[in-house]
Amino acid sequence: MPDITWEEPFCAEGSACFRLGTDDAGNAYIAIAGEEDAYLTDSRDALRRMILDIKAGKADHLL
Secondary structure (H helix, E strand, O other), rough: OOOOOOOOOOOOOOOOEEEEEOOOOOEEEEEEEEOOOOOEEEEEEHHHHHHHHHOOOOOOOHH
């Protein structure tokens, strides 16, 4: 497993908490808080775009 630095969990009302993380190679990670060993990974830009789109209401049902 890569050496991932996880941020504090983000928890919205009525939904699961998730965490974002990064590694020294420039990869980004997203996982459900408490289950960080089962994560999705992609470039930082790809995950940033996904989170921004969700926050903008384009896919709010995912959270």
